[in-house]
Amino acid sequence: MLGLEGIPVQIDSRPQPIHERGNALPIVHEVRHALERLIATGEGTQIDLNAIPFGPGDEERLTTLLGTGEVSATIEALGPTRIQETAIPGVWLVDYRNAEGQRLALHIEIATIPGILAAQSEDLATAIATLDARLRPGQGAPRLES
Amino acid sequence: MTPTKKTLGESLRDHGVSRRGFLKFCAATASMMALPPSMVPAIAAALEKAKRPSVIWLSFQECTGCTESLTRSHSPTVEDLILDVISLDYHHTLQAASGDAAEQARAEAMKAHHGQYLLIVDGSLPGPDSNPGYSTIAGHSNYDMLMEGVEGAAAVVAVGTCAAFGGLPAAEPNPTGAVSVMDLVKDKPVINVSGCPPVPMVITGVLAHYLTFGQLPELDEYHRPKAFFGQSIHDRCYRRPFYDKGLFAETFDDEGAKAGWCLYRLGCKGPSTYNACATMRWNSGTSWPIESGHPCLGCSEPRFWDAGGFYEPLSVPTTASGGTLLTAGVAGAIIGGAVAALARKQVKAEEADRQPVTVDELEQKL
Numbered sequence A: 001m002l003g004l005e006g007i008p009v010q011i012d013s014r015p016q017p018i019h020e021r022g023n024a025l026p027i028v029h030e031v032r033h034a035l036e037r038l039i040a041t042g043e044g045t046q047i048d049l050n051a052i053p054f055g056p057g058d059e060e061r062l063t064t065l066l067g068t069g070e071v072s073a074t075i076e077a078l079g080p081t082r083i084q085e086t087a088i089p090g091v092w093l094v095d096y097r098n099a100e101g102q103r104l105a106l107h108i109e110i111a112t113i114p115g116i117l118a119a120q121s122e123d124l125a126t127a128i129a130t131l132d133a134r135l136r137p138g139q140g141a142p143r144l145e146s
Numbered sequence B: 001m002t003p004t005k006k007t008l009g010e011s012l013r014d015h016g017v018s019r020r021g022f023l024k025f026c027a028a029t030a031s032m033m034a035l036p037p038s039m040v041p042a043i044a045a046a047l048e049k050a051k052r053p054s055v056i057w058l059s060f061q062e063c064t065g066c067t068e069s070l071t072r073s074h075s076p077t078v079e080d081l082i083l084d085v086i087s088l089d090y091h092h093t094l095q096a097a098s099g100d101a102a103e104q105a106r107a108e109a110m111k112a113h114h115g116q117y118l119l120i121v122d123g124s125l126p127g128p129d130s131n132p133g134y135s136t137i138a139g140h141s142n143y144d145m146l147m148e149g150v151e152g153a154a155a156v157v158a159v160g161t162c163a164a165f166g167g168l169p170a171a172e173p174n175p176t177g178a179v180s181v182m183d184l185v186k187d188k189p190v191i192n193v194s195g196c197p198p199v200p201m202v203i204t205g206v207l208a209h210y211l212t213f214g215q216l217p218e219l220d221e222y223h224r225p226k227a228f229f230g231q232s233i234h235d236r237c238y239r240r241p242f243y244d245k246g247l248f249a250e251t252f253d254d255e256g257a258k259a260g261w262c263l264y265r266l267g268c269k270g271p272s273t274y275n276a277c278a279t280m281r282w283n284s285g286t287s288w289p290i291e292s293g294h295p296c297l298g299c300s301e302p303r304f305w306d307a308g309g310f311y312e313p314l315s316v317p318t319t320a321s322g323g324t325l326l327t328a329g330v331a332g333a334i335i336g337g338a339v340a341a342l343a344r345k346q347v348k349a350e351e352a353d354r355q356p357v358t359v360d361e362l363e364q365k366l
Helices: A025-041 A058-066 A127-135 B008-014 B019-032 B037-049 B065-070 B078-085 B099-112 B142-151 B161-165 B200-213 B240-244 B322-335 B338-353 B359-365
Strands: A045-048 A072-076 A080-085 A091-097 A103-110 B054-059 B087-091 B117-122 B153-159 B190-193
Touching (some): A045 B037, A058 A091, A103 B019, B008 B037, B065 B200, B099 B142, B142 B153, B153 B161, B153 B200, B161 B190, B190 B200
16 A cells, blocks of 8 residues: 555645735725725724625735734624734724634724724713722622722 | 523623623624624614514425535524524424424414514425425425415525525426425515525525514515625626636636636636625635635526536537537437437537627626
């Protein structure tokens, strides 16, 4: 019986050439329009990259072109949501993942701060009560050092 | 019976889901329903109050590929879908009950949610004039079971090309007299989620749309939701720029194929096929047929099995099919080859008459 080395099939492991299709460039122009709108009116924009017909390498070309900025954050709710500022101020990548790490959605958000990162008004409604409960001893609150 | 009294918002809060988690769920739902992210606040408001609809799933002449596809949905997962989004009260393959208990669950669900439940059907079924013995469940013909289920349904969702258009069972010579759901159901809304199988996120997306907005999505002429079937594969294909430049793969291993050029000349049915594969992809968004180097077969279109060779370009006349040659060849062996010669002559004549289609002409037609 032949070993693996005896099988006359060789895998071509040379780096494959990158074929530019031009699919990422229109998104960059859409981001530019959204930035103009944000600066002029304060109106934010979200672009769902799952809805864009990208081929192999297109997403990487887009994220490489946008670069990496100063801020990154992770929200742990129903799995991780990773937020990364790009090198363009006001342009963020928001990567929604489920608990198994599979991508649910990938948005480019053009805003001063991504909406999901801000404290939510529905949660703020219970914030005082939550803090008050922690100020009362014996309510399961962390003990304060005196 | 699974209770359906809680709203989705209450159900998620009971599971300890925060507001950010809920917004994330809504962002994923918007993406799944092919709606823009700007719709997320409206979706959040609607989902907060939405109640889980009762769903009864009937499987007729099918291969279970559609259910296999559904179980590959990752947003929501089929577990999330069943536990949080819908109340799946009857499904042969997924339910724990069997035999009389299963049939009793179906009867109870139909009675308890009369006029409100969603009836999902996969598979075609022998028509009313066909022998009902071709496909029965618990001694009932598919036709009787469908009509019984339709009577109290709010709407019927035909999942897969077999249920939507007859599919493989209805392909020539259609031995069981198979028909589609919309051939039989005329007095209730029918939504066709075609595909062989359909993209899993499209199945869950249609259910999520009904859950979110309490009404059916906008449909095309074949009763398919426009959100997923509104644009052709060709128009959403990442290889489209190559088509526009006239760069085509001529064989599966030439330099054009390796460079990822357009697969039109290898038989791609993308220009005449409407589906969401190009953006939603398969296997958790990993890839889809054209990205893996194979032409689109057109599986979400009516009668795609009988629409000519999978590897013949759309510009080749479908009457010159291999079937014609094969049939003629068998007969030819018996009667001296006269019919086969006639068929070959017909093909040659059609090939001689065929006018090459230019890229410009195709652009005008599309």
